[in-house]
Amino acid sequence: MKRFADLLDSLAYQPQRNAKLRLLADHFARVPDPERGYALAALTGGLDFALAKAGLIRGLVTERVDPVLFELSYDYVGDLAETASLIWPERTEAGNAAPTLRDVVETLNSTGKANLPGIVAGWLDALDADGRWALIKLMTGGLRIGVSARLAKTAVAQFGNVDIAEIEELWHALEPPYEDLFAWLSGSGPKPDPNLAAAFRPVMLAHPLDEQDLEKLSPSDFLAEWKWDGARVQIAADGGRVRLYTRSGDEVSGAFPEIVEGVDFQATLDGELLVMRDGLVAPFGDLQRRLNRKSVGPKLRADFPCAVRLYDILLDAGEDLRSLPFQARRDRLEAWVERISHPRLDLSPTVPFSSWDELACLRRDGAEPGVEGLMLKRADSAYMPGRPKGLWFKWKRDPALIDAVVMYAQRGHGKRSSFYSDYTFGVWRGDELVPVGKAYFGFTDAELRELDRWVRANTVNRFGPVREVEKSLVVEVAFEGLQRSTRHKSGLAMRFPRFSRIRWDKPVEEADVIENLEALLPR
Amino acid sequence: MVKPESWLKTTPGGLYCEPGDFYIDPTRAVERAVVTHGHADHARPGHAKVLATDATLAIMRSRYDDQSGITQQAIAYGEVVEIGGVKISLAPAGHVLGSAQVVVEYAGSRVVVSGDYKRRPDPTCVPFEPVSCDVFVTEATFALPVFRHPSDEQEIAKLLRSVALFPDRAHLVGAYALGKAQRLLRLIRLAGYDRPIWLHGALQNLTDLYAGFGIDFGDLRPATEATKVELAGQIVLAPPGALADRWSRRLPDPLTAMASGWMRVRARARQRGAELPLIISDHADWDELTRTIRDVGAPRLWVTHGREEALVHYATGLGIEAEALSLVGYEDEDS
Numbered sequence: 001m002k003r004f005a006d007l008l009d010s011l012a013y014q015p016q017r018n019a020k021l022r023l024l025a026d027h028f029a030r031v032p033d034p035e036r037g038y039a040l041a042a043l044t045g046g047l048d049f050a051l052a053k054a055g056l057i058r059g060l061v062t063e064r065v066d067p068v069l070f071e072l073s074y075d076y077v078g079d080l081a082e083t084a085s086l087i088w089p090e091r092t093e094a095g096n097a098a099p100t101l102r103d104v105v106e107t108l109n110s111t112g113k114a115n116l117p118g119i120v121a122g123w124l125d126a127l128d129a130d131g132r133w134a135l136i137k138l139m140t141g142g143l144r145i146g147v148s149a150r151l152a153k154t155a156v157a158q159f160g161n162v163d164i165a166e167i168e169e170l171w172h173a174l175e176p177p178y179e180d181l182f183a184w185l186s187g188s189g190p191k192p193d194p195n196l197a198a199a200f201r202p203v204m205l206a207h208p209l210d211e212q213d214l215e216k217l218s219p220s221d222f223l224a225e226w227k228w229d230g231a232r233v234q235i236a237a238d239g240g241r242v243r244l245y246t247r248s249g250d251e252v253s254g255a256f257p258e259i260v261e262g263v264d265f266q267a268t269l270d271g272e273l274l275v276m277r278d279g280l281v282a283p284f285g286d287l288q289r290r291l292n293r294k295s296v297g298p299k300l301r302a303d304f305p306c307a308v309r310l311y312d313i314l315l316d317a318g319e320d321l322r323s324l325p326f327q328a329r330r331d332r333l334e335a336w337v338e339r340i341s342h343p344r345l346d347l348s349p350t351v352p353f354s355s356w357d358e359l360a361c362l363r364r365d366g367a368e369p370g371v372e373g374l375m376l377k378r379a380d381s382a383y384m385p386g387r388p389k390g391l392w393f394k395w396k397r398d399p400a401l402i403d404a405v406v407m408y409a410q411r412g413h414g415k416r417s418s419f420y421s422d423y424t425f426g427v428w429r430g431d432e433l434v435p436v437g438k439a440y441f442g443f444t445d446a447e448l449r450e451l452d453r454w455v456r457a458n459t460v461n462r463f464g465p466v467r468e469v470e471k472s473l474v475v476e477v478a479f480e481g482l483q484r485s486t487r488h489k490s491g492l493a494m495r496f497p498r499f500s501r502i503r504w505d506k507p508v509e510e511a512d513v514i515e516n517l518e519a520l521l522p523r
Numbered sequence: 524m525v526k527p528e529s530w531l532k533t534t535p536g537g538l539y540c541e542p543g544d545f546y547i548d549p550t551r552a553v554e555r556a557v558v559t560h561g562h563a564d565h566a567r568p569g570h571a572k573v574l575a576t577d578a579t580l581a582i583m584r585s586r587y588d589d590q591s592g593i594t595q596q597a598i599a600y601g602e603v604v605e606i607g608g609v610k611i612s613l614a615p616a617g618h619v620l621g622s623a624q625v626v627v628e629y630a631g632s633r634v635v636v637s638g639d640y641k642r643r644p645d646p647t648c649v650p651f652e653p654v655s656c657d658v659f660v661t662e663a664t665f666a667l668p669v670f671r672h673p674s675d676e677q678e679i680a681k682l683l684r685s686v687a688l689f690p691d692r693a694h695l696v697g698a699y700a701l702g703k704a705q706r707l708l709r710l711i712r713l714a715g716y717d718r719p720i721w722l723h724g725a726l727q728n729l730t731d732l733y734a735g736f737g738i739d740f741g742d743l744r745p746a747t748e749a750t751k752v753e754l755a756g757q758i759v760l761a762p763p764g765a766l767a768d769r770w771s772r773r774l775p776d777p778l779t780a781m782a783s784g785w786m787r788v789r790a791r792a793r794q795r796g797a798e799l800p801l802i803i804s805d806h807a808d809w810d811e812l813t814r815t816i817r818d819v820g821a822p823r824l825w826v827t828h829g830r831e832e833a834l835v836h837y838a839t840g841l842g843i844e845a846e847a848l849s850l851v852g853y854e855d856e857d858s
């Protein structure tokens with residue numbers, strides 16, 4: 001546990017990507033199995049302890065520490081793991097030995113709910129502040145130390161001197177603590193059998209388009225498609241198995257039975273999960289009702305019927321198409337859709353165009369519901385995992401903008417703890433301001449410092465971590481769409497709201513009125 | 524007994540003693556000021572009369588020159604002066620060189636204004652002395668139980684280990700120019716490190732001033748006069764503001780360390796861009812604050828700047844009548 005805690009600690013303080021990779025590769029080289037494998041699992045989100053949740057830690061801490069002092073500390077530090085690890089009263093007498101990472105992982109996986117609190121309390125007593133922090137981070141998930149699963153896998157690839165794509169391809173056939181993987185990478189074992197039947201294939205992602213780059217690109221090199229406002233998924237069907245994956249490779253088959261049912265083909269397909277009624281895409285808010293669930297009841301399924309709109313084919317009847325140019329895969333996909341019939345699958349059409357100007361007009365005026373912009377894909381692009389440069393671009397529509405008034409501010413978490421970084425803003429309904437959304441990004445670090453200072457100097461009321469502020473600051477808020485919502489007093493909910501400009505200069509009377517927003521609602 | 528709040532009042536300019544007509548650590552220029560210590564948010568320029576320890580007055584002169592008070596009156600720890608029927612004396616606060624608690628007695632009651640303080644030993648100043656009183660006025664910079672500063676030795680060892688581990692990298696240590704920098708220098712020497720230590724120009728004056736009070740820092744050199752090659756594997760001290768400044772570009776692959784009590788909280792350390800956080804503070808941590816409240820045994824506690832709420836809650840639990848004073852103008856950066 002000590003070495004794992006040291007690793008997390010040094011990663012957390014290391015801003016440089018290459019130095020992080022060095023730290024990780026060094027850890028994999030120095031630390032034996034199964035400790036290194038469990039560390040890798042922790043960093044790639046491969047560990048999930050059903051019973052060890054934040055509430056357990058809270059409970060243990062408040063048994064030993066004055067709850068008021070704990071709440072004040074948590075509010076200040078902004079991170080439960082860090083608060084709990086620092087506030088935990090050290091035992092001066094020599095106690096039990098500190099656990100290894102293996103002890104922790106295996107015990108958490110095998111211990112029932114009743115015994116868990118006592119065991120965890122014993123570990124917390126035996127560890128120092130950094131060890132407690134690492135333990136709690138590990139248990140409650142979400143390490144948030146600036147290391148993505150991708151970066152950890154890259155470090156594994158560097159350690160074994162293989163291509164990252166090889167690791168990604170194998171990944172879904174591997175289990176913590178990855179002893180077979182490390183054996184292969186250190187030359188003492190065979191390459192693990194990837195058992196690729198219905199396996200997830202790492203997806204290819206697009207870069208946002210910088211419009212200035214269009215001059216350098218030739219329209220004839222590209223195909224355009226609508227960019228649908230849904231969730232990216234992959235359908236993999238092979239050898240009697242059918243699986244639906246998110247773009248990060250999590251399996252969600254159980255939540256979307258209407259997609260998986262009746263699949264009798266053998267293919268791996270890339271597409272957008274959408275709620276569709278009568279061939280029309282419903283607002284993203286409808287899809288949200290279906291996301292993040294393990295299963296779905298009949299009513300929800302009937303009210304929010306899902307479908308997948310296909311835009312790529314990776315494997316067809318066992319044949320790997322990923323090295324083909326996109327145009328060729330597209331031809332195969334169109335032929336495939338002609339041949340196969342499934343009620344909840346259809347084809348995402350291409351958008352013909354001959355010049356960038358023409359495409360820009362289509363992007364602006366394309367009125368079909370569910371479109372959030374365009375995708376540009378090079379006709380000759382092979383299907384490459386990750387986000388390769390220069391092949392695929394997403395060209396979103398310009399966001400909607402409103403001028404709103406800052407009403408409340410809340411302290412942030414993590415890197416922004418101690419800064420008032422979450423802002424609730426409102427618009428006028430008559431002569432009253434009603435809150436219409438909350439934004440916590442879109443400003444620079446320097447602007448955040450300025451906003452924080454402004455909040456502290458203009459507080460009129462405090463509610464725990466929230467401050468009500470003088471209604472005197474206008475911000476221009478950008479957002480991607482608007483829906484009706486019963487959750488908010490205004491009856492509206494925004495998608496991806498963020499600050500686009502701070503209008504220190506603008507009088508609050510000139511902020512928008514709610515009617516302007518209501519006009520933007522989908523019919 | 525006349526209630527202390529009837530003669531020692533919170534005003535926009537700071538704590539004001541009415542019968543003595545003086546302010547303690549006023550935040551703007553006043554006729555008569557009693558100053559606890561030389562940090563800029565407590566010792567401000569432009570007062571007509573200033574009462575403080577000789578070291579604090581020397582620090583003010585070095586910073587403010589002719590703005591450091593028209594009349595300066597130095598008194599030693601324990602010496603008593605009387606102004607308008609109010610007895611004033613100073614007791615050591617252990618915060619920085621010359622730092623003092625202000626002990627005021629009037630109409631049968633005694634109030635101790637502790638300014639900023641800490642309880643752990645500091646080789647550059649006289650240790651804190653608890654003074655029993657009716658009202659204790661305390662800071663609350665680190666008044667949350669998450670703040671428990673580790674030992675200085677442990678943190679200095681961390682720095683020296685890193686210097687040994689990265690012999691090619693200059694170790695750039697951010698430290699507040701008054702107090703923290705000089706304490707670090709002494710602590711590094713006490714740990715047995717005898718190579719030259721390089722200073723940013725902004726630290727020179729106050730370090731010289733400390734040396735004038737008989738504190739020996741060993742071989743110190745101006746960082747601006749060194750070549751890049753010379754600074755590899757060396758310790759360089761600079762004020763926190765210079766860490767990410769163009770100034771640091773002269774250093775070979777600098778490893779940024781930051782010495783401050785805030786380094787205890789990871790998010791804070793990352794906000795400061797510290798790769799090597801050193802938890803060394805000139806302010807009392809939670810255990811020191813709560814121990815001090817018990818030591819002085821005052822039935823009433825006034826809490827000034829920092830995390831007042833937690834300390835008030837704690838003291839109330841001990842049966843102490845505690846309240847937060849709304850004093851503005853004291854900062855808790857880089858403590």
